[in-house]
Amino acid sequence: MGVPEVIALLLVVEIVLSARLPLKSDVSFSENYYVRWANDHTRMLNGGTEMQLVLDKASGAGFGSRSKYLFGHVSMKIKLVPNDSAGTVTAFYMSSETDKHDEIDFEFLGNVSGQPYIVQTNAFANGVGNREQRHYLWFDPTQDFHSYSILWNKQQIVFYVDDVPLRVHKNNEAIGIPFPKSQPMGIYSSLWNGDDWATRGGLEKINWDHAPFVAAYKGFSVDACAGGVESCSAPMGKWWEQEAFQSIDQEAKGQLQWVKDNYMIYDYCNDSKRFPTISAECGQF
Numbered sequence: 001m002g003v004p005e006v007i008a009l010l011l012v013v014e015i016v017l018s019a020r021l022p023l024k025s026d027v028s029f030s031e032n033y034y035v036r037w038a039n040d041h042t043r044m045l046n047g048g049t050e051m052q053l054v055l056d057k058a059s060g061a062g063f064g065s066r067s068k069y070l071f072g073h074v075s076m077k078i079k080l081v082p083n084d085s086a087g088t089v090t091a092f093y094m095s096s097e098t099d100k101h102d103e104i105d106f107e108f109l110g111n112v113s114g115q116p117y118i119v120q121t122n123a124f125a126n127g128v129g130n131r132e133q134r135h136y137l138w139f140d141p142t143q144d145f146h147s148y149s150i151l152w153n154k155q156q157i158v159f160y161v162d163d164v165p166l167r168v169h170k171n172n173e174a175i176g177i178p179f180p181k182s183q184p185m186g187i188y189s190s191l192w193n194g195d196d197w198a199t200r201g202g203l204e205k206i207n208w209d210h211a212p213f214v215a216a217y218k219g220f221s222v223d224a225c226a227g228g229v230e231s232c233s234a235p236m237g238k239w240w241e242q243e244a245f246q247s248i249d250q251e252a253k254g255q256l257q258w259v260k261d262n263y264m265i266y267d268y269c270n271d272s273k274r275f276p277t278i279s280a281e282c283g284q285f
């Protein structure tokens with residue numbers, strides 16, 4: 001190959017790579033996060049590049065980001081509570097924590113040993129959520145660390161599990177539906193007792209004989225715009241604003257359909273008992 005061919009090849013490689021989510025290097029927990037409650041129910045490991053939340057009868061625990069962000073790609077590697085995790089809830093979410101808050105949630109509902117976790121996702125705009133979806137996962141989330149990520153820009157919010165899209169929430173302002181795009185959100189995680197509702201609808205209670213329950217975290221770098229509307233709304237050439245990330249591509253659509261066909265167990269768009277009038281956003285995909 002001559003020089004022009006090599007350059008052409010490099011350009012093609014770059015274009016192909018540009019549609020992928022970039023890899024991030026690891027930083028320690030305290031660079032971007034701090035413990036918000038129950039410091040004595042957390043454990044810092046490996047020089048702060050791993051941390052654990054502990055739930056026992058006395059308390060759960062939670063942490064949050066030092067900054068708030070408006071748009072970006074927010075990711076965490078989590079190894080969920082193993083064995084008997086019935087009644088426990090591990091939440092990983094973004095929230096503006098205002099009166100009419102915006103929020104983007106992953107909630108992992110534990111189960112008795114050998115039975116599947118449920119991942120519940122939701123998105124709030126101006127304090128209104130009611131957009132629950134529930135999925136099983138295609139692996140055991142307690143065996144290894146897996147990445148749970150939120151890609152958030154003005155056009156869409158994509159929930160990823162290991163770079164497989166679990167869910168897409170589109171900006172439907174065009175049909176009058178508010179979309180989170182002006183409130184910066186912090187990044188939070190917590191482990192708590194949700195046994196009044198989490199496992200088999202609250203039938204399965206926490207067995208405290210099996211405490212402490214431990215969820216482990218890695219991957220504390222954040223690839224998002226720290227700041228507010230003034231500093232983050234103008235086009236800045238950030239990768240998540242590029243056209244390739246304003247909608248999902250054909251391959252990702254195929255993966256999303258695969259997830260829906262095989263792992264989705266609840267969809268607010270499909271619940272006409274709860275919502276006699278199904279939201280107009282539901283037909284928009």
Ligand SMILES: *[C@@H]1O[C@H](CO)[C@@H](O)[C@H](O)[C@H]1NC(C)=O
Binds near residue numbers: 082
């Ligand atoms: C979970 O169960 C496995 C065997 O199934 C056992 O080896 C391990 O010690 C248990 N872990 C905890 C935290 O109880």
Ligand SMILES: *[C@@H]1O[C@H](CO)[C@@H](O)[C@H](O)[C@H]1NC(C)=O
Binds near residue numbers: 115198200
């Ligand atoms: C727990 O296991 C039961 C039985 O397999 C299943 O119906 C349920 O969806 C699982 N997950 C939760 C969080 O309840």
Ligand SMILES: *[C@@H]1O[C@H](CO)[C@@H](O)[C@H](O)[C@H]1NC(C)=O
Binds near residue numbers: 264265267
């Ligand atoms: C959608 O609703 C139908 C009818 O109630 C039900 O059989 C199906 O399981 C639902 N699917 C999801 C993903 O909620």
